[in-house]
Amino acid sequence: MKSLQDSVANLKMVGAKRLESLHELGIDTIFDLFMHFPFRYDDIQIRQISEIIDQDKVTIKGIVVTEPVVSFYGARKNRLRFKLAIEHEIITVVFFNQHYLKSRLEQGMDIAVYGKWDEKKQMLMGMKVLATKQEQEQQFASVYHTNKSIKQSVWVKLIEQAFCEYSECIQETLPVHLVQKYQFLSFEQALRQMHFPSSQHLSKEAYRRMVYQELFDYQYKLVVLKKKRYRNRVESIRYNNTVLKDYITTIPFELTQAQKRVMNEICRDLLAPFCMNRLLQGDVGSGKTVVASLAILAAMSANYQSAIMVPTEILAQQHLETLQKLFDKTSIKLALLTSSTTTKERKCILEQLASGEIDCLVGTHALIQEDVHFFNLGLVIIDEQHRFGVKQRQLLKDKASIENVLYMSATPIPRTLAMSVFGEMDVSVINELPKNRQVVKTYWVKENEMEKVLAFMKKHIHEGKQAYVIAPLIEESLDNDLKNAQEMYEQLKVWFGSSVTVALLHGRMKSQEKEAIMNEFSANRIQVLVSTTVIEVGVNVPNATIMVIQDAERFGLAQLHQLRGRVGRGEHQSYCILVANPKTEQGKLRMKIMSESHDGFYLSQKDLEMRGSGDAFGIKQSGVPDFKCADLIRDGDIVMQATQDAIEYVTILEKENEIVV
Ligand code: ADP
Ligand code: MG
Numbered sequence: 169m170k171s172l173q174d175s176v177a178n179l180k181m182v183g184a185k186r187l188e189s190l191h192e193l194g195i196d197t198i199f200d201l202f203m204h205f206p207f208r209y210d211d212i213q214i215r216q217i218s219e220i221i222d223q224d225k226v227t228i229k230g231i232v233v234t235e236p237v238v239s240f241y242g243a244r245k246n247r248l249r250f251k252l253a254i255e256h257e258i259i260t261v262v263f264f265n266q267h268y269l270k271s272r273l274e275q276g277m278d279i280a281v282y283g284k285w286d287e288k289k290q291m292l293m294g295m296k297v298l299a300t301k302q303e304q305e306q307q308f309a310s311v312y313h314t315n316k317s318i319k320q321s322v323w324v325k326l327i328e329q330a331f332c333e334y335s336e337c338i339q340e341t342l343p344v345h346l347v348q349k350y351q352f353l354s355f356e357q358a359l360r361q362m363h364f365p366s367s368q369h370l371s372k373e374a375y376r377r378m379v380y381q382e383l384f385d386y387q388y389k390l391v392v393l394k395k396k397r398y399r400n401r402v403e404s405i406r407y408n409n410t411v412l413k414d415y416i417t418t419i420p421f422e423l424t425q426a427q428k429r430v431m432n433e434i435c436r437d438l439l440a441p442f443c444m445n446r447l448l449q450g451d452v453g454s455g456k457t458v459v460a461s462l463a464i465l466a467a468m469s470a471n472y473q474s475a476i477m478v479p480t481e482i483l484a485q486q487h488l489e490t491l492q493k494l495f496d497k498t499s500i501k502l503a504l505l506t507s508s509t510t511t512k513e514r515k516c517i518l519e520q521l522a523s524g525e526i527d528c529l530v531g532t533h534a535l536i537q538e539d540v541h542f543f544n545l546g547l548v549i550i551d552e553q554h555r556f557g558v559k560q561r562q563l564l565k566d567k568a569s570i571e572n573v574l575y576m577s578a579t580p581i582p583r584t585l586a587m588s589v590f591g592e593m594d595v596s597v598i599n600e601l602p603k604n605r606q607v608v609k610t611y612w613v614k615e616n617e618m619e620k621v622l623a624f625m626k627k628h629i630h631e632g633k634q635a636y637v638i639a640p641l642i643e644e645s646l647d648n649d650l651k652n653a654q655e656m657y658e659q660l661k662v663w664f665g666s667s668v669t670v671a672l673l674h675g676r677m678k679s680q681e682k683e684a685i686m687n688e689f690s691a692n693r694i695q696v697l698v699s700t701t702v703i704e705v706g707v708n709v710p711n712a713t714i715m716v717i718q719d720a721e722r723f724g725l726a727q728l729h730q731l732r733g734r735v736g737r738g739e740h741q742s743y744c745i746l747v748a749n750p751k752t753e754q755g756k757l758r759m760k761i762m763s764e765s766h767d768g769f770y771l772s773q774k775d776l777e778m779r780g781s782g783d784a785f786g787i788k789q790s791g792v793p794d795f796k797c798a799d800l801i802r803d804g805d806i807v808m809q810a811t812q813d814a815i816e817y818v819t820i821l822e823k824e825n826e827i828v829v
Contacts, residue, residue: 172199189317206310222287229280230254238267263294352377378797383810390591405438407466426600444572450598451768452578452733468527472546479555481679488530505531508679536563544569551576580769584804608736610744612759635714637698657698673699710738720746721755725775
């Protein structure tokens, strides 16, 4: 029985060498071949000389009126030349390095040539002779991504052959009711139109179906995964409610409504007999850490260990301190593990971890090393989760006895994107900032206004506040207009004089140095911290109220928002000053948007629109699917629709007992 899962080796044209080349392109089966779509269609409709313009790529039909002549020149170069009569005009056709065409051409022949038109010379630089009638009638030529060993013309033949031999195997892949609902082409029709479009309209229709199909298939899998997780029974975390209540009374501030709601969602997950897989989204400064502390305490009260992994050492250190302070009146035992933990210390920690003495381990990537073993890890928290790759997150999960995972993220991801990237997760959102917060006033100034900025900083520092100054690079670079952190630091030291302590922090410093500086800054023994973007994630010094960002136009909106999030973390009015002379309209627009909006969700949406999906949030890392046709930003509405359809479809299947998830 033939099947689309058959190897492409079944096609006559595919021998060992081509099999290898196809494999390199990720094509092993007939289905893979069908799904290798052209990335471009060239319009090869036959044109009149009068309607074409210089350098157009066109197809011209005519009669060969001179004997084709080949001339050789240079090492391996040759040129084939002949005249073509089109109605009353005669043009020259030249092919470079395709002298073998001569044997196929003769005077008096009726042919069509695809090529590039040179108006001045009245000459067509031939690219292809369209030999068959079918080729001449085709309106579009498909152009495929390929590697050296497979030529464009071979693709067409390969796919034609596949259609010839396997078309009866192409079955509808979408549920029939959805094909009807959206009036889609059948899968077979759509495939044919993707490869050999017969009109622009049908080509678009094929594409519309493929976009939907990709999104539906993907969402379907996510829905099934989620259901499976709910059904897969695990031991629940029976935490002690009294312990939690007592703890809450010791927190030095009142939890916001949003924090309480999110906390309940997490507690419900812990109690439920399935694994927690929850994303906690909350804008910078919304207070995610204290929520995490509640989850850690809950796990501890049920005799489970927890681990919290963060992307930088500064952050790990800071989380440890924050948690220590918060847990002051509890019996919880915390430990810190990073790459700068000494061997001796590390050994001791690993022992206490394996024996269950340590209740919560805070750390960086150091947590996922092979020899780190827990006694009974029941809760994994990954802060700034987008900073970690899928694999790293999995490694930590694998250490757990019960895979309860809480991901935390301060980069709000637009809903439609989150639905795909985090589709199998439950999502909690802290959509409220603590009451004492004031909006960070944001100003955009030009480089020549720096003097004013410095005076502003001085005034606030004399009132007891602190400031960050962000410089993008640490050493002289080719781009010498980039402010150099070192230089900036020297200048500021001179400018502020001895009454103000200025310090420098950058990524190449040893972690002890970084830590020491952060401690000094926290204690207000440093007033101005010049830093590269190492400061970007999570750092919390509420007395710092000014954030000056040099060359701000070089950052994306999401990153600027993160940087701005380092201030406005206490009750004092805070300021963010963007120093930028943007040269592009986009750069100017970004500065304007930043000065006007403080809404992380809005900014991330804008960032995506301006930069396109993908890198904006390191989403690629988070395991965003590599779609062929769909685009999570452009096709946001279809994502919503396809998700809804997938949920309904799974429910139908479950009712009919078609799937048991
Ligand atoms: P993020 O969500 O960015 O990780 P943090 O958890 O670091 O935010 O919290 C930011 C600051 O807000 C911390 O200083 C924290 O103590 C404080 N905070 C958190 N929740 C509240 C609250 N409900 N009321 C007042 N301050 C709070
Ligand atoms: Mg945080």
